Amino acid sequence: MNVKQPGLGIAITGSGSATPLATLDNEGLSQLVETSDDWIASRTGIRQRRLASPNESVTTIATQAAQSAIAMANLSPMDLDLIILATSTADDLFGSASQIQNALGAQKAVAFDLTAACSGFVFGLVTAAQFIRTGAYQNILLIGADVLSRWVDWTDRRTCILFGDGAGAVILQANEHDRLLGFELRSDGTQNQCLNLAYQPQPQELVDGVTIGQGNFQPITMNGQEVYRFAVRRVPEVIEKALFRANRSVEDVDWLLLHQANQRILDAVGDRLNIPYDKIISNLAKYGNTSAASIPLALDEEVRQGKIQPGDTIVASGFGAGLTWGAVVFQWGR
Known part of the structure; x- marks a missing residue:
């Protein structure tokens, strides 16, 4: 909204x-x-x-x-x-x-x-x-x-x-x-099990009749195929809705800046939106998936290299655990 x-x-x-x-x-x-x-x-x-x-x-x-x-x-x-x-x-x-x-x-x-x-x-x-x-x-x-x-x-x-x-x-x-033109955010807890960094409680009885769970967080688990299917289906949809709210079309987009999860996802989303590969920002070859850091890290590199210029229209989309996903349309600079 x-x-x-x-x-x-x-x-x-x-x-x-x-x-x-x-x-x-x-x-x-x-x-x-x-x-x-x-x-x-x-x-x-x-x-x-x-x-x-x-x-x-x-x-x-x-x-x-x-x-x-x-x-x-x-x-x-x-x-x-x-x-x-x-x-x-x-x-x-x-x-x-x-x-x-x-x-x-x-x-x-x-x-x-x-x-x-x-x-x-x-x-x-x-x-x-x-x-x-x-x-x-x-x-x-x-x-x-x-x-x-x-x-x-x-x-x-x-x-x-x-x-x-x-x-x-x-x-x-x-x-x-x-310069923040439009956005759309979504969550779907029914798919939470697809990607987790979960707490694992261990029962510990303090006194008779009072047991608590003290434990540790477990390593990341992921169903890669489900996350891929989710991303290539939902990300183009949320981008189109954000563009609609921004009163912009795909043709107005100068740069597509996706969460850097997997190059196959970046390519698939670009194909579904008919956005040329030279407009898709990608630096995951150097850094992998850095979660919440991936979009601003890639943005900063492109700005400092002079590729992103003031007034350029950028569509950024994040997606991941929760499951959560969203897109925002903005112009760089004042």
């Missing part, structure tokens, strides 16, 4: 990204599980991924990405009113956004986490926009960051080939001209 007060528009004025130092390529993975570079690349498009060391965290890489975005927008941390961290792998289950606020020195900013898995950045973008459209805040930092390597079973060939760690960030500012 699109509901806003007159004169309260949004512009995305800065971007930034950061990835861990260590790189694990497909040849290295073949030392852990029975696989090969050809097998992984042909099925996913992924060649390598970045993995966080014990000294790196969601907070450290998110802070680096945020600093770059703040600098591009010509702001200081003290200008920020709100920080939203889209993540499923917070350093602290109570949330990591406040740690980032402290690391940045953004004392005036409210900070909170938002969890919607690989859709997190798109959901966060729409959430941030509402604070600007109501006049509550002027300058918002939105970060997508995940360290999925903590939760991957590195003996499971079905999942360990897919995921990497990273962070991306954008600055949203109040603007006379509204």
Whole structure:
């Protein structure tokens, strides 16, 4: 939906990204599980991924990405009113956004986490926009960051080939001209079992008649075929609805920016929408699936390489665990 007060528009004025130092390529993975570079690349498009060391965290890489975005927008941390961290792998289950606020020195900013898995950045973008459209805040930092390597079973060939760690960030500012043109968000809990990072309780009796469940989160599990079928069916639909709400057509799209899950999904969605391959942004060969970080990470690279120019129309779509999916149509810059 699109509901806003007159004169309260949004512009995305800065971007930034950061990835861990260590790189694990497909040849290295073949030392852990029975696989090969050809097998992984042909099925996913992924060649390598970045993995966080014990000294790196969601907070450290998110802070680096945020600093770059703040600098591009010509702001200081003290200008920020709100920080939203889209993540499923917070350093602290109570949330990591406040740690980032402290690391940045953004004392005036409210900070909170938002969890919607690989859709997190798109959901966060729409959430941030509402604070600007109501006049509550002027300058918002939105970060997508995940360290999925903590939760991957590195003996499971079905999942360990897919995921990497990273962070991306954008600055949203109040603007006379509204550059957030339309969006559509969806959830379907009936398909939750397709992709999980689930808590496994272990019964523990405290006193007679009082038993609690204390346990741990289990490694990521995924039904890859179901997730693929879901994505290639639902993502084109939600993009078309977002474009309708934006009063735009597929021909108006300069860039298609999908969650970087699998090159086959990117290609299939592009084919269904009749969007040329040269308009589809892809960097998953270098980073793999970085969950909530994937869209802003790819966006920042394209902006810094000069491919995305002010005024370009971008359709971004996230999809993943929940299951959740959504699309947003926006123009880069003021």
